[in-house]
Amino acid sequence: GEDVEQSLFLSVREGDSSVINCTYTDSSSTYLYWYKQEPGAGLQLLTYIFSNMDMKQDQRLTVLLNKKDKHLSLRIADTQTGDSAIYFCAGRAGAGSYQLTFGKGTKLSVIP
Amino acid sequence: NAGVMQNPRHLVRRRGQEARLRCSPMKGHSHVYWYRQLPEEGLKFMVYLQKENIIDESGMPKERFSAEFPKEGPSILRIQQVVRGDSAAYFCASSPGANEQFFGPGTRLTVL
Numbered sequence: 001g002e003d004v005e006q007s008l009f010l011s012v013r014e015g016d017s018s019v020i021n022c023t024y025t026d027s028s029s030t031y032l033y034w035y036k037q038e039p040g041a042g043l044q045l046l047t048y049i050f051s052n053m054d055m056k057q058d059q060r061l062t063v064l065l066n067k068k069d070k071h072l073s074l075r076i077a078d079t080q081t082g083d084s085a086i087y088f089c090a091g092r093a094g095a096g097s098y099q100l101t102f103g104k105g106t107k108l109s110v111i112p
Numbered sequence: 113n114a115g116v117m118q119n120p121r122h123l124v125r126r127r128g129q130e131a132r133l134r135c136s137p138m139k140g141h142s143h144v145y146w147y148r149q150l151p152e153e154g155l156k157f158m159v160y161l162q163k164e165n166i167i168d169e170s171g172m173p174k175e176r177f178s179a180e181f182p183k184e185g186p187s188i189l190r191i192q193q194v195v196r197g198d199s200a201a202y203f204c205a206s207s208p209g210a211n212e213q214f215f216g217p218g219t220r221l222t223v224l
Contacts, residue, residue, distance in 0.1 A: 004154070031211060035215070041217060041218075042116075042118075042203060042215040042216050042217040042218050043155070043203065043205075043215040044215075045212060045213070045214060045215070048211070048212065088154055088155070090154075090155075098143075098145065098160045098167065098168060099145075099157040099160070099168070099170075099171070100145075100147075100155070100157065100213060101157070102147075102154030102155045102156070103154050104152070104153055104154045105154055
């Protein structure tokens, strides 16, 4: 089945850019998602990208997809202390598949 | 439009008791998913339901766990005869179709 890998920790200074990386194994992953989880809270959908796209930008967030290497990244520009959270990458295969397969999450710490 | 509602937010049970977790999807959403998150782990898919139908329960443990989404009322995840290993956060998500899943705040189950 699908396997999604993420580095566990990332620490950046306020105002810098953060880049959170994710690799996945299932080449049939058609949809790839980024979720944010703050302590004790549920998951907030940040953005998602279809596999026929290379890049998607939404305000401070930029998602890059390298299908050849099965690598996904989330860049947060001008990182703020409120961005401190755990970020989960998730993949879903195409039509007929409903399960999201999640990585273990990357804990982003923003240093003031 | 209220988000996905889950209750209770925290549930404590003794070994051998039953746990009932409730999920009310967002208005207009007919697809419900349950995921389990163990400490320091990503979310693992359990079951996908539409009204009165279980579509995919491939992630559900074979025994003690059941789920339903009746015609009226919330979706229920039921765990019978709970054991310590059932302690986890249980998240419900809903979607209007297949692409986006919106998550509730979760129910944190502690088994003593």
